[in-house]
Amino acid sequence: MKILELKETFTASNDLDAEELRTYLKEKSVILFNLMSAPGSGKTTLLSRVITDLKEKVNIAVMEADIASAVDAERIEALGAQAVQVHTDGMCHMDAGMTREGLLSMDLTSTDIVFLENVGNLICPAEYDTGAVKNIMILSVPEGDDKPLKYPLMFRESDALVITKTDALPYFNFDMGKVIERVRKLNPTIKIFPVSAKKGGGMAAFEAWLLEETKVWVTHA
Amino acid sequence: MHELGIVTHVMKTLTDVAAENELTRIGSVTLEVGEVSGVIHEQILDCWDYMCTKRGPLxxxxxxxxxTIPAVTYCSSCEKTYPTVQYGRTCPHCGSGETWLLEGNQCTIKEIEAE
Structure with missing residues (x-):
């Protein structure tokens, strides 16, 4: 037996898959957004709002990743958008290989944007590059303003943070200024969008960012 | 089950390494796991043994x-380092919270023994 020194990270093979997937997306002129959050933060409600608001402007499809069940995909399909359900079979996150499988099962010919709704979990998804072009993290007001302190990696890895359920601010001890300060300390360039998907407040700024990122990705193909 | 995902990725990397180097059997794999990487040793060992029975002769x-790689934090206020697991985010030398993890969250495949 001989010894081979490798010094490769655990995720080296996944990182390669993720780069390949981005090349594939570029060829197809499709942007992939990876949505990460805790369970119950309002990912599906936020997506439903975005799909309804942007229906006339872009063609949106959704990949729902769950350990089991298809309830989220059914909600998205009810809005007339293409949805595919991916089961991770007990795994706590999506990796680039699983994301590729999901994308290959979709019809991307007239699609501009694919949202990947990652497994509800603030730890593991941040460690795996899914092949997405941009990572979006969702934090809801009821979860509390201490989350950047508890789950720093997720905030560091994200390009945008959407703070959902701002209509519930009067009922919770949630210090918006403190959250923004804590997040900026971890990630000075992150975009922050406080929204209420239910009432519509703040959605325009988030949607404008989505459209701008899509334009940049597709036109530089 | 985070550990199962890690094992799957490590085995995929090693399968590629084996193909490149014409290896037919891997006797052992050494991983460097940081103290604060979140990897649970017992679970990864169990997942490893299970996947070895599934992944064929290699x-x-x-x-x-x-x-295990010890976790070390650096304090930017007093410019000293300290053990992360014992003291967390607050510097035991000066009490500052302006601290950064230097190492201890890595997950790397160090080396393999193979033929």
Whole structure:
């Protein structure tokens, strides 16, 4: 037996898959957004709002990743958008290989944007590059303003943070200024969008960012 | 089950390495696991043994060795370092919260023994 020194990270093979997937997306002129959050933060409600608001402007499809069940995909399909359900079979996150499988099962010919709704979990998804072009993290007001302190990696890895359920601010001890300060300390360039998907407040700024990122990705193909 | 995902990725990388180097059997794999990487040793060892039985001759009887790397935090206020697990985010020398993890969250495949 001989010894081979490798010094490769655990995720080296996944990182390669993720780069390949981005090349594939570029060829197809499709942007992939990876949505990460805790369970119950309002990912599906936020997506439903975005799909309804942007229906006339872009063609949106959704990949729902769950350990089991298809309830989220059914909600998205009810809005007339293409949805595919991916089961991770007990795994706590999506990796680039699983994301590729999901994308290959979709019809991307007239699609501009694919949202990947990652497994509800603030730890593991941040460690795996899914092949997405941009990572979006969702934090809801009821979860509390201490989350950047508890789950720093997720905030560091994200390009945008959407703070959902701002209509519930009067009922919770949630210090918006403190959250923004804590997040900026971890990630000075992150975009922050406080929204209420239910009432519509703040959605325009988030949607404008989505459209701008899509334009940049597709036109530089 | 985060550990199962890690094992799957490590085995995929090693399968590629084996193909490049014309290896037919891997006797052992040494991983460097940081103290604050979140990897649970017992779980990764169990997942490893299970996956070895599934992944064919290359991994038959392959042993997993875990090297723990201590976590060290750097304080930018007093410019000293301290052990992360014992003191967390607050510097024990000066009480500052302006601290950064220097190392201890890595997960790397250090080396393999193969033929």
């Amino acid at each position: 991994f038959t009887g392959c042993k997993l060795i875990l090297d």
